[in-house]
Amino acid sequence: MDAAQLRPGAEARIEARFRVAYPGFTLEVDLDLPGRGVTALFGPSGSGKTSLLRAIAGLDRHRQGYVRVNGALWQDEVRFVPPHRRAIGYVFQEANLFAHLDVAANLRFGWQRIPPSERRIAFEEAVELLGLAPLLTRLPARLSGGERQRVAIARALLTSPRLLLLDEPLASLDRKRKAEILPYLAQVKRTLDLPMLYVSHAPEEVGRFADHLVLLEGGRVRASGPLQETLARLDLPLASDEEAAVVIEGTVVDYDPAYALLAVKFAGGTLLVPHRQEPPGTAIRLQVRARDVSLALTEHADTSLLNRVPAVVQEVRVLDAAHALVRLQVGPTPLLARITRRSAEALGVRPTTSLWAQIKAVAVLS
Amino acid sequence: MTLTAEDWQAIRLTLALATTTTALLLVLATPLAWWLARTRSPWKGPVAALVALPLVLPPTVLGFYLLVLLGPAGPVGKLTQALGLGILPFTFSGLVVASVLASLPFAVQPLQQAFAALGEAPLEAAATLRAGPWDRFIHVVLPLARSGFLTAAVLSFAHTIGEFGVVLMMGGNIPGRTKVVSVQIYDHVQAFAYPQAHALAAVMLGLSFAVLLVLYGRGTASAGR
Numbered sequence A: 001m002d003a004a005q006l007r008p009g010a011e012a013r014i015e016a017r018f019r020v021a022y023p024g025f026t027l028e029v030d031l032d033l034p035g036r037g038v039t040a041l042f043g044p045s046g047s048g049k050t051s052l053l054r055a056i057a058g059l060d061r062h063r064q065g066y067v068r069v070n071g072a073l074w075q076d077e078v079r080f081v082p083p084h085r086r087a088i089g090y091v092f093q094e095a096n097l098f099a100h101l102d103v104a105a106n107l108r109f110g111w112q113r114i115p116p117s118e119r120r121i122a123f124e125e126a127v128e129l130l131g132l133a134p135l136l137t138r139l140p141a142r143l144s145g146g147e148r149q150r151v152a153i154a155r156a157l158l159t160s161p162r163l164l165l166l167d168e169p170l171a172s173l174d175r176k177r178k179a180e181i182l183p184y185l186a187q188v189k190r191t192l193d194l195p196m197l198y199v200s201h202a203p204e205e206v207g208r209f210a211d212h213l214v215l216l217e218g219g220r221v222r223a224s225g226p227l228q229e230t231l232a233r234l235d236l237p238l239a240s241d242e243e244a245a246v247v248i249e250g251t252v253v254d255y256d257p258a259y260a261l262l263a264v265k266f267a268g269g270t271l272l273v274p275h276r277q278e279p280p281g282t283a284i285r286l287q288v289r290a291r292d293v294s295l296a297l298t299e300h301a302d303t304s305l306l307n308r309v310p311a312v313v314q315e316v317r318v319l320d321a322a323h324a325l326v327r328l329q330v331g332p333t334p335l336l337a338r339i340t341r342r343s344a345e346a347l348g349v350r351p352t353t354s355l356w357a358q359i360k361a362v363a364v365l366s
Numbered sequence B: 001m002t003l004t005a006e007d008w009q010a011i012r013l014t015l016a017l018a019t020t021t022t023a024l025l026l027v028l029a030t031p032l033a034w035w036l037a038r039t040r041s042p043w044k045g046p047v048a049a050l051v052a053l054p055l056v057l058p059p060t061v062l063g064f065y066l067l068v069l070l071g072p073a074g075p076v077g078k079l080t081q082a083l084g085l086g087i088l089p090f091t092f093s094g095l096v097v098a099s100v101l102a103s104l105p106f107a108v109q110p111l112q113q114a115f116a117a118l119g120e121a122p123l124e125a126a127a128t129l130r131a132g133p134w135d136r137f138i139h140v141v142l143p144l145a146r147s148g149f150l151t152a153a154v155l156s157f158a159h160t161i162g163e164f165g166v167v168l169m170m171g172g173n174i175p176g177r178t179k180v181v182s183v184q185i186y187d188h189v190q191a192f193a194y195p196q197a198h199a200l201a202a203v204m205l206g207l208s209f210a211v212l213l214v215l216y217g218r219g220t221a222s223a224g225r
Helices: A049-057 A103-111 A123-129 A145-157 A175-191 A203-209 A227-231 A341-347 B005-038 B044-056 B059-070 B075-082 B092-118 B121-128 B133-144 B146-162 B165-171 B181-190 B194-223
Strands: A013-022 A025-034 A038-042 A065-069 A072-075 A088-091 A163-167 A196-200 A212-217 A220-226 A245-256 A261-266 A269-274 A283-289 A293-296 A307-318 A323-330 A333-340 A354-359
Touching (some): A025 A049, A025 A220, A088 B121, A103 A145, A145 A163, A145 A175, A175 A203, A220 A227, A227 A245, A245 A269, A245 A333, A269 A307, A293 A333, A307 A333, B005 B092, B092 B133, B121 B133, B133 B146, B146 B181, B146 B194
Parallel strands (some): A038 A196, A163 A196
Antiparallel strands (some): A013 A025, A065 A072, A245 A261, A293 A354, A323 A333
């Protein structure tokens, strides 16, 4: 009923509208999201992220709601498809494995409830993707937190969902366990063409996975747009954060083994990044923090900074008495610079000013 | 000291009563306990109190009301007569009805606790894995609440074996039809047949202990695993 209803040529969209009054706050959203890639639902705790995800899954039933996912209508004023009839995969904050079943039986739970003709991922493929082969006969009580969450992700994938919903899947894990799961999630994203809604309040997870960003605040959508654009919007609280950063999508073009530097070409220029070798053509995602970008009116060759790119100022916003935030455009790619107000005035930084952005550090996200 | 034919009859009747009662209770108590564990209805309190009444009421009070209700002049008695079922007091069926009510809290409360301890989480996980409501109950709730079911069954069985007051009020003392072991022992004592009473009482003691051992012995066995 899902793919069949999507007319050829129709654009894949995820539409969700809800108006729900909770004690203390109202969830009021009207979202029209791309039907492919990873959309991050980002916001502080209490902003309604989890409520929204549960509503989309049908776990909470609300009278005023509309959900349509890539052509399949799941909810409107008259119709409500219960969660077990929605082609979703759901990964909860706590893994929620069935304590009475071993890992293999947990994985098979959803898989065996799908008609074989609708299965788009093989049991072995999910086991391989999440590295579960050595754990198959264990009971959930004998798994670590990270292992449990990997099983939960594989279990959800094995229902061949049309939409994968992840509710802060890493929130209950410590730093080490998080680092252990992140590569698996990245692998899932790379391997499967599966739209995901990813609830998170951790900017690093968002920067790493998301293609589209929805910013929630007090039950409302503050912003919704492509990740790169939205991260660089000066009117949003994201940009004024100490850790504010932009994400740059690029392609590996060269590697200099003598200095272990990777040359990454992006729309607007090339950046050199200390990194291990990657084959040319590899898609790579870079992160540049606003506080690691400084500005100069002329190109300085006599500096230790490797990366200098010509940029045009688009917008300047005063953060506090000491700091200002500058939104730059490097070709079509947005960049943020956090500088002192005094420097901004001394350099005469205002919209349309052309200058050089000097980048102190570039991090490789994935 | 050996058991008489009448003693054996009482033992058979008691086991039949306890088995029937336990089976019926598991069927009746499961939906009731499920509802109590999950409802937010204002009726939850009154219903829970009603279910718990047999724990505190003197069995004679429960037996007396049942006798009145189910007797020839009682509303339920009139109904059973109209349906051609006759009247229940002083029959085996009457004993079953009385035992089910007397042991209701022993079945409902462990099940309710087991269901409440389960929480929403595994059910929601099952729903997102394409399991419908019955599927969830059979493949998630039943296995996860199995110790609750075992407790409910053992306590219902043991409590029915040990019931005296309600049975005496409702069933009286008809050998082979309503005379259970506890009543038989009482009769032996009334007749000063102490050795007979001893023999039967020892059987009851052993049986009750064995039944409860199923429940409590299991805890240590699994803890040692």
